[in-house]
Amino acid sequence: MLFRRTVLASFAALVLAPIAASAAELPDLGGKSVIVVTENAYPPLQFVDPKSGKAIGWEYDAMNEIAKRLNFKVEYQNTSWDAMIQAVSDGQYNIGMTGITIKDDRKQKVDFSDPYMRSQQFMLVRGDEKRFADAKSFGEFKDGLIGAQPGTSPFYTAVYEILDGNEQNPRIKLFETFGATVQALKTGDVDLVLTDSVAAKGYVDSSNGALKVVGEPLGTEDFGFIFPKGSDLVAPVNAAIAALKADGTFEALNKKWFLDYKMGE
Numbered sequence: 001m002l003f004r005r006t007v008l009a010s011f012a013a014l015v016l017a018p019i020a021a022s023a024a025e026l027p028d029l030g031g032k033s034v035i036v037v038t039e040n041a042y043p044p045l046q047f048v049d050p051k052s053g054k055a056i057g058w059e060y061d062a063m064n065e066i067a068k069r070l071n072f073k074v075e076y077q078n079t080s081w082d083a084m085i086q087a088v089s090d091g092q093y094n095i096g097m098t099g100i101t102i103k104d105d106r107k108q109k110v111d112f113s114d115p116y117m118r119s120q121q122f123m124l125v126r127g128d129e130k131r132f133a134d135a136k137s138f139g140e141f142k143d144g145l146i147g148a149q150p151g152t153s154p155f156y157t158a159v160y161e162i163l164d165g166n167e168q169n170p171r172i173k174l175f176e177t178f179g180a181t182v183q184a185l186k187t188g189d190v191d192l193v194l195t196d197s198v199a200a201k202g203y204v205d206s207s208n209g210a211l212k213v214v215g216e217p218l219g220t221e222d223f224g225f226i227f228p229k230g231s232d233l234v235a236p237v238n239a240a241i242a243a244l245k246a247d248g249t250f251e252a253l254n255k256k257w258f259l260d261y262k263m264g265e
Contacts, residue, residue, distance in 0.1 A: 026243060027236040029072040034233065036063055037077045037084060037093035041178040042195075043202035044257040045099045058257040059097045062116065063225075065249060066240040080176050081149050085109055088226050094233060096226040099196060101153045111231055112224035114238045116250065119196035120217035121157055126185060127209045134215035135162045138192055146172050147181035147190035154194035157218050162194075186210060196221065201258065 038046045038059065046057040055076065067074040079087055081098060088096040089109040099119070102112045123135065132138040139162050146162070148155040155172070163169050173190050175181045182203055184190045195203075197217070204211050227234050244250050 026069050026239050029070045029233075029236060032072050033075060034067065034072045034094045035075050035077060035092075036095045036097060037079050037087065038096070039081050039084065039098040039177065040078055041081070042099045042199045043206075044261055045199070046097065047202070058253050059099070061253050061256070062244065062250065063095075063097060065244060066237060069240050069243065070236050081178065082151060082176065085226065088228055091228045094227065094231065095237070099199070099223050100226055101221040102224045103153075106226070109229070110226040111229055111234050112226055113234060114241050115222035115224050116241050116245075117223045119221045119223060121154060121194050121219055121221070122197055122200045122213045122217055123215045124182070124185065124193045124195055124200050124203060124211060125191065125214055126188070127207065127212050129191070129212070129214065131191075132214070135218060138162060138215075141191075144171065144192060145190040146192045146194070147175055147184045148172055148194065149176065149178060149181065150174050152178075153219075153221055157194055161218055182211075194218065 038055075040046050040048050040055050042057075044057050046055065046059045048054070049056050055078075060076075063074060077093065079093075084096050084098060085100075085106060086109070087093055096110070099117075100106075100112075101119075102115060106112070123138070125132075132141045132144060138144050146158045148158055155174075158172055159165060159167050159169065163171060173184065175184060178193075178195065178199070181190065181193045185193045186207075200213050204213060225237060227237075
């Protein structure tokens, strides 16, 4: 999920892009209630503001705007990443959002929206790290440990692009939340965490030099919202995503959360 090339590429046009609602062309869901689940672990997509204690971020702003334009009432709930896709598949929630990479195997359980963001994965390390500087040198650093959540894109990137393709490799230490992997990195329990450009920037900016990014980006991912299979919300949400892209709303959110917002300030 952090600095998505498309996001950067579009910043130049941001100032000139008008923000005009096109709600009149979108479906009207008649004020129905929609439960949206997230994890609050990927700043600045969704996280708990350390100052206010409120859940905020790019995805909250985007989903609130989608709800406004489609005329539905959104209720937010939280769960862990490893439970989210199954819970949405089971119909416990109407929509899931947490920087979820659109993948064919996940489409067997849930429906995805159209992509709302593109991301690349980066290597997040401690600020004083000098033992390795890219994926190749980390792979050769036999004592190096990676913190990851099972079943996530960073987990599979670690297995197949950095290590030896063994999903049981003891160099991967598993955690329930992304925040726990970053905390383990800070305390020295692991040496590397893979994350998208968005989250990497958020954590680095708020670390006062304790964290940095090394190496080249690893792979490209598209993020989408997830729905139970056959959900009648997919088409309206896709229409709203198209409208928000077209009128510059997503560009404005990119600027707000990836350029202007400073964690902890």
